[in-house]
Amino acid sequence: MxxxxxxxxxxxxxxxxxxxxxxxxxxxxxxxxxxxxxxxxxxxxxxxxxxxxxxxxxxxxxxxxxxxxxxIPFSEVEELLAEKEAEANDSGVLQALFELADRYRIVMILHYLEGYPVKEVARLCGISQSAVKMRLSRGREQLKERLKGVVIDE
Amino acid sequence: MNRMIEAYQKIVAPEGLKERIEGQIMQDGQIDVPKRKAQWLGSGWQRASAIALMTACLFAAVVGVGKWYRGHEGENLPGICLAMEEGEILGARHLPVHLVSEQTEHVSAISWLTESTKAAVFQVTSEQPVTFRAEIDCLSVYDEEKKRWTDCKNELMIESDGILCLLFPTMGEDDVFYIQMSSAGKESRIEIVYDETAAEYKAAYRTKLSE
Missing domain, CATH: 1.10.1740 (Rna Polymerase Sigma Factor; Chain: A)
Structure with missing residues (x-):
């Protein structure tokens, strides 16, 4: 286990x-x-x-x-994130994901990184499939903005 | 996306975590088991009353007894004021964010925290105990003696003259939030949704008075 x-x-x-x-x-x-x-x-x-x-x-x-x-002041959060993620995040891409709001980050992790389909993410998070899709969409948009030109596959 | 997955996969549990958890589980018998909600509600008749009330409300909700009254819409968080009369919830409505003090017949809003905390404090003056239930978020009460908020609960029962704080700190824009209240067999439900067009939270609350 x-x-x-x-x-x-x-x-x-x-x-x-x-x-x-x-x-x-x-x-x-x-x-x-x-x-x-x-x-x-x-x-x-x-x-x-x-x-x-x-x-x-x-x-x-x-x-x-x-x-x-x-x-926690946002400046401190940024410092905290930079410090905590340094060893794991060698591309900065993950950092951008971690900077998303909780509700976007959680569904994006489950869907894109853990590989769960939308239906399953909805079940796991206790929200509707449409809510999952909306959060994924908004999360992708915000991620794109943070990554400035890096293409996020849908 | 591949780079993100690769970076994600590089996150591994720190050494010793498995052993720490195994050790914790081995001595699980000595760990304090969290109190059950029913215990928190009180003891003896209080608990029985609370359970009975909630059961009655659930039954009423399922079978559709009573008639729904749909109240005002469009007033912002953070607070909800309950109108009570001898244990009966007559209605509920939002209060303006900047309100400092307002008296209603049976409920007084006695103070406000900052808008960012999305919190409000109410003095409930009903003579009957009231059960509050938040299905997603939580309810806290302020302990005047200890000068701090109690632990966040999603279910609590307060006696008359208790001080109630309804908190909505973590609502997502697409979340729907319900608070269900019951008192002396009466049930009220408040539904709060985020209106994307207006970019603000709105309350659609209805009071169901059992017949």
Whole structure:
């Protein structure tokens, strides 16, 4: 279980939360939920979807709490991002993605980086397919703007 | 896109994380299990009453008992004022953002936080306990003694004269937000949506009075 999902969940949580320590805690919490609930799955895809859904929801909760209690000046966020992403982001492309608002970033990660179809992203995020499409569209536009001329495949 | 995927795949869990989680799970029996929502609502008859009320409201919503009243539209966040009378929710409406103090018959808006926090504080003066439920976002109450907000809950019950804060800090432009309130068998629902044309949040609220 750990071998299968730790990196996947960490990657996902980190990309949503953008803080290493928070991502580590989030991954831990997801596994704890799994062991406490002991859910049963029809197959491996079902299992993977459960982990991703729980991780996304948990990260959204963390973001929500963060927004309620913290205020970080944007200049500091930029510094934080630059520092935290330096080792992982050798092209700057990922950095541009990470700078998108949460609601765009999450669906873009699930769709483009994790490879889930729109229908599945909608299910994982608990929103409608049209909302997913709209967020993908807006996210792509914003990404294009940030990348200045780099073509984003649809 | 390939470069982005490659960079994404390079993100790996730090060394020791798996071991840390395994260790945590091994001693899971000693970990405090979070309180269940029902416990948070109170104990004994309070909990039973809350559950009964919510069940009644759910039933009423499903079977369509009562008639819906559709209220005003177009007033902005952040606050929602509840009009109460002896435990009955008569209606709900948004209050202007810059309002400092407003009295209604049974609910007073006693103060406002900054607009950016999208928060408002209300003094509920109903004589009956009121159950509030936010399906997506959360509700917090301000602890006057400790001078801080309580943990964000998506379900809470306040007694009469409680101070209620409805927070909408994380709404996306395409999210739809519902708050459902029940009191003494009455149910109200507020639906808040983002109006793209007007580029602002709008509330479409309806009060369903059970018959």
């Amino acid at each position: 750990f071998e299968r999902y730790t990196n996947l969940l960490y990657r996902l949580c980190y990309s949503i939360l953008l803080v290493r320590e928070d991502a580590e805690d989030a991954v831990q919490d997801v596994f704890l939920k799994y062991y406490r609930k002991q859910p049963t799955f029809a197959d491996e895809d079902h299992e993977k979807a459960w982990f991703i859904r729980v991780a996304v929801n948990h990260c959204k909760d963390i973001l929500r709490r963060r927004k309620l209690r913290e205020f």
